[in-house]
Amino acid sequence: MLDWWLPENVSTYGAEIDWLFHLIYYITGATFVLVFVTMLVFIVMYRDRPGRTARYTHGNTPLEIAWTIVPALILVILTALSVPAWSRIKMQVPASDFDVNVTAKQFNWQVGYPGSDKVFLDEMHVPVNKVVRVHLRSQDVIHSFFVPQFRMKQDAVPGREIVQWFEVVKPGKYEWPCAELCGFGHSGMRGWIYVHTPEDYAKWAAENLEGKGKQ
Amino acid sequence: MSATSATAHAHVEPAGHHELGFVRTYMFSTDHKMIARQFLFLGLSMMIIGGLLALVVRWELAWPETPVPGLGMILTETGGILEPSQYNMAFTMHATIMIFFVIMPILAGAFGNFCIPLMIGARDMAFPFLNMLSFWVAAVAGVLMLAGFFVPGGHAAAGWTSYAPLSAVPEYTGTNWGQNLWCISLFVLGISSMMGAINYITTIINMRAPGMKLFRMPLVVWSLFITAILLLLALPVLTSGVAMLLFDRTLGTSWFKPSGGGEPLLWQHLFWYFGHPEVYILILPAMGIASEILPVFCRKPIFGYHAMAFSMIAIAFLSWVVYGHHMFVSGMNPALGMAFTVTTMIIAVPSAIKTFNWLGTLWGARIQFTVPMLNALAFVSMFVIGGLSGIFMASTPVDIYIQDTYFIVAHIHYVVFGGSIFGAFAAIYYWFPKMFGRMTNTVLGHLHFWPTFVFFNLTFFPMHIIGVGGQMRRIYNPMQYEFLQHQQHWNVFITMSALALGLGQIPFVINFFWSLFAGKKAPLNPWNANTLEWTAASPPPHLNWGPTLPTVYRGPYEYSSPESRDDWLPQTAPPVTAAGARRH
Ligand code: HEM
Ligand SMILES: [Cu+2]
Ligand SMILES: [Cu+2]
Numbered sequence: 001m002l003d004w005w006l007p008e009n010v011s012t013y014g015a016e017i018d019w020l021f022h023l024i025y026y027i028t029g030a031t032f033v034l035v036f037v038t039m040l041v042f043i044v045m046y047r048d049r050p051g052r053t054a055r056y057t058h059g060n061t062p063l064e065i066a067w068t069i070v071p072a073l074i075l076v077i078l079t080a081l082s083v084p085a086w087s088r089i090k091m092q093v094p095a096s097d098f099d100v101n102v103t104a105k106q107f108n109w110q111v112g113y114p115g116s117d118k119v120f121l122d123e124m125h126v127p128v129n130k131v132v133r134v135h136l137r138s139q140d141v142i143h144s145f146f147v148p149q150f151r152m153k154q155d156a157v158p159g160r161e162i163v164q165w166f167e168v169v170k171p172g173k174y175e176w177p178c179a180e181l182c183g184f185g186h187s188g189m190r191g192w193i194y195v196h197t198p199e200d201y202a203k204w205a206a207e208n209l210e211g212k213g214k215q
Numbered sequence: 216m217s218a219t220s221a222t223a224h225a226h227v228e229p230a231g232h233h234e235l236g237f238v239r240t241y242m243f244s245t246d247h248k249m250i251a252r253q254f255l256f257l258g259l260s261m262m263i264i265g266g267l268l269a270l271v272v273r274w275e276l277a278w279p280e281t282p283v284p285g286l287g288m289i290l291t292e293t294g295g296i297l298e299p300s301q302y303n304m305a306f307t308m309h310a311t312i313m314i315f316f317v318i319m320p321i322l323a324g325a326f327g328n329f330c331i332p333l334m335i336g337a338r339d340m341a342f343p344f345l346n347m348l349s350f351w352v353a354a355v356a357g358v359l360m361l362a363g364f365f366v367p368g369g370h371a372a373a374g375w376t377s378y379a380p381l382s383a384v385p386e387y388t389g390t391n392w393g394q395n396l397w398c399i400s401l402f403v404l405g406i407s408s409m410m411g412a413i414n415y416i417t418t419i420i421n422m423r424a425p426g427m428k429l430f431r432m433p434l435v436v437w438s439l440f441i442t443a444i445l446l447l448l449a450l451p452v453l454t455s456g457v458a459m460l461l462f463d464r465t466l467g468t469s470w471f472k473p474s475g476g477g478e479p480l481l482w483q484h485l486f487w488y489f490g491h492p493e494v495y496i497l498i499l500p501a502m503g504i505a506s507e508i509l510p511v512f513c514r515k516p517i518f519g520y521h522a523m524a525f526s527m528i529a530i531a532f533l534s535w536v537v538y539g540h541h542m543f544v545s546g547m548n549p550a551l552g553m554a555f556t557v558t559t560m561i562i563a564v565p566s567a568i569k570t571f572n573w574l575g576t577l578w579g580a581r582i583q584f585t586v587p588m589l590n591a592l593a594f595v596s597m598f599v600i601g602g603l604s605g606i607f608m609a610s611t612p613v614d615i616y617i618q619d620t621y622f623i624v625a626h627i628h629y630v631v632f633g634g635s636i637f638g639a640f641a642a643i644y645y646w647f648p649k650m651f652g653r654m655t656n657t658v659l660g661h662l663h664f665w666p667t668f669v670f671f672n673l674t675f676f677p678m679h680i681i682g683v684g685g686q687m688r689r690i691y692n693p694m695q696y697e698f699l700q701h702q703q704h705w706n707v708f709i710t711m712s713a714l715a716l717g718l719g720q721i722p723f724v725i726n727f728f729w730s731l732f733a734g735k736k737a738p739l740n741p742w743n744a745n746t747l748e749w750t751a752a753s754p755p756p757h758l759n760w761g762p763t764l765p766t767v768y769r770g771p772y773e774y775s776s777p778e779s780r781d782d783w784l785p786q787t788a789p790p791v792t793a794a795g796a797r798r799h
Contacts, residue, residue, distance in 0.1 A: 005683040007698055017612045024610060028603040035570065035599050042577040043592070046513075047584070054515035054775040054782065055579030063575070064522050064568070071567040075560040078610055083553055086611040090549040106387065141381040142479060144544070144619060148685035148698060151616045157480065157546040158380060159473025175698045179619040179687045181374050183387055184300035187691035 007148050010170040013089045014151035093165045096131035104143035104156040107185035116209040122191035127201035128171045136162045144180035168195045245343035246757055247328045250350050254324030258317050265312035270717055272306045277710035279692035299691045303372035310375035316357055321639045322500035327439045333748035334433050336424025336765045338758040341417040349410035356404035363396040371397035379471030379482040383463040398461040405454035408446050415443035426767030433746050433771040437524050438503025441531045442496050449492035456485035483542050491538035501638025505591045508645050509576045511744045512588035514782045516772040518575030526565035533562040543614045552611050559609040566602045586660030590641035593668050597633025622682030628675040648741050652754040653734030659726035666719030673712035681705050743783045746771050
């Protein structure tokens with residue numbers, strides 16, 4: 001049901017994130033229904049009526065054990081599923097020959113390509129079906145590289161370079177907002193990522209990246 | 216039996232203390248009950264400011280860059296249209312005020328002060344003078360915080376989390392003394408919290424009435440005990456953090472500024488090392504309050520008393536090792552993120568245990584739907600939603616997408632408003648008779664509860680939806696983004712609900728003040744509750760009880776016990792069998 005709320009996903013690992021999202025959605029949804037139905041039933045059944053006496057009980061140890069272990073097991077499973085996906089997305093940056101430098105500043109994304117000294121403001125061009133490695137920096141405050149349709153987010157921290165990656169499976173033009181409060185111009189700090197077919201990308205590179213590198 | 220004899224003495228005792236003048240009675244009082252009332256008034260008045268700021272923020276999000284009604288008087292140049300920097304200031308101060316000057320003063324300050332001595336059978340706090348100081352230092356912090364609105368450059372605008380270097384370099388925000396005062400005020404407030412915490416811990420350890428064993432303590436006292444320990448250990452971290460931030464801003468140090476060799480993530484580590492225990496400081500007292508009120512109006516013992524106490528102790532330990540879940544995509548080593556996802560999933564277990572035990576308490580009960588009970592039930596149900604949304608964020612891959620979106624804002628408000636604020640309302644309605652000696656009005660209570668419950672959900676539930684849709688938090692105008700435009704109608708809907716939620720608080724204000732002066736006189740024990748505070752007069756005199764302190768014979772939740780013909784059995788009633796042998 002949440003499908004129509006999530007923006008369409010176009011990246012490889014985005015599908016993994018969406019799968020986990022939906023899994024958690026169904027688990028928490030079922031828990032929610034269970035708890036609320038129980039609560040409502042109790043509230044109606046055990047409301048104060050003439051002649052009703054409350055049951056005198058201090059608890060039930062087997063029940064306590066059950067409702068400690070069952071949630072713990074579910075959470076262990078969720079952890080076991082989350083950790084490998086996290087590791088694939090954030091820790092094992094795949095090898096690639098396509099690198100982009102992004103340096104954030106108040107309130108723009110500055111994009112550069114190796115072998116070219118042109119700087120593109122708030123726009124990035126990349127080919128489809130290719131691992132793109134982003135070398136993320138900031139020259140002033142913390143910003144956050146967010147591409148909703150790639151399910152990608154990474155803060156850009158001044159003083160360090162963070163390498164991230166994505167691979168897009170569908171050509172198009174994708175909105176690229178800054179997701180971390182970065183000052184009065186934070187709202188509206190936004191770029192576009194153009195994902196081209198290999199041919200279109202080669203054409204764009206030839207026209208725009210003079211003295212371009214290997215791409 | 217002993218309940219009545221204790222009160223008989225109570226009428227004798229206070230006479231000698233009536234000579235204290237106005238200043239010593241109402242302002243610089245060392246009586247824990249007066250200090251509790253002072254904290255309550257501080258919190259409730261700040262809630263009005265924090266609430267109005269929230270409505271300003273909501274107006275901007277629904278109808279961006281249009282004049283905010285009423286704001287034209289203050290923002291004369293723009294005719295009431297908010298500028299982006301003013302918007303940033305509004306949400307920064309909304310959160311800062313709500314967390315530090317509303318929830319903490321009401322739950323830890325007011326009810327910590329009121330409940331602890333009265334419910335463990337002590338005459339006052341261990342250090343009454345320190346207690347008085349704790350309130351006045353908090354009041355000074357409040358004045359410093361409010362002063363920030365009037366300085367050139369405006370108030371702090373870097374979020375309640377004040378991430379460096381945005382907060383560390385005045386040029387980045389254009390805020391100058393606003394952010395400095397933010398640091399100074401929180402520094403001062405930290406000192407107040409530490410004084411309070413030392414007092415609570417000492418009092419609970421040393422000053423329990425005869426027979427009040429640790430595991431006979433009411434759960435609200437347990438919750439406040441654990442809260443005090445967290446306060447004592449967490450606040451110094453924030454206090455040092457804001458001092459370092461202030462030095463970066465004013466003295467040229469570079470703790471958090473990379474330009475001088477500093478490390479921006481150090482701020483986040485300090486802030487969240489405080490910040491995550493802080494969220495439990497906000498919720499634990501409310502959990503205690505719900506655990507206190509549910510048995511009274513279920514007329515049956517709390518389900519799993521020990522499980523309830525131990526799950527809070529577990530939370531107290533775990534809350535130190537989960538803070539990194541606020542920093543999953545901050546640039547912190549992703550291997551650490553992996554460790555924090557494990558601990559965060561684990562901390563959801565004690566929350567689940569508590570929820571199931573509250574449900575267990577409802578099972579087989581005889582539920583009386585009083586106004587405090589309705590608020591306590593709202594607490595339980597809303598906390599469930601907030602806890603469940605926490606699981607999405609605990610899963611690191613999912614958090615990559617939803618971090619810094621409205622999903623987080625929804626989570627925060629389900630736990631902090633749905634949890635802490637409903638807990639605070641429950642506590643106010645429940646203890647009002649004891650605190651002020653008068654009953655609140657039930658009709659007005661319902662007129663407050665129902666709109667609050669309905670419009671709370673209409674305001675905050677849709678935030679999950681727009682968050683999943685990708686709307687970032689802390690943006691001034693969602694319409695600047697093409698991918699958000701199709702869901703703008705939700706922002707309008709949320710804002711209208713929020714305005715209704717605001718209006719829904721009017722019956723509360725009327726009820727509070729009307730009852731304070733003209734409410735029906737409260738009997739000793741209007742709810743037929745077991746705990747010790749109900750054996751003292753309403754309101755309790757200075758030193759709470761007459762010459763003899765109550766003696767405790769049993770746990771706090773003996774409702775519908777076969778030992779008693781009534782459906783309640785006060786902690787002070789001597790056991791029937793032993794009574795003949797031991798007494799008289
Ligand atoms: C079941 C238990 C809980 C879990 C698993 C959980 C998990 C989380 C996670 C992972 C975050 C960070 C999300 C992000 O920024 O991406 C978060 C944020 C937050 N949580 Fe919880 N949480 C739980 C309960 C609570 C409780 C009881 C409270 C408070 C009363 C609370 C208050 C907050 C607040 C205020 C934030 C946002 C802070 C900010 O960024 O401004 N949470 N929670
Ligand atoms: Cu930015
Ligand atoms: Cu946390």
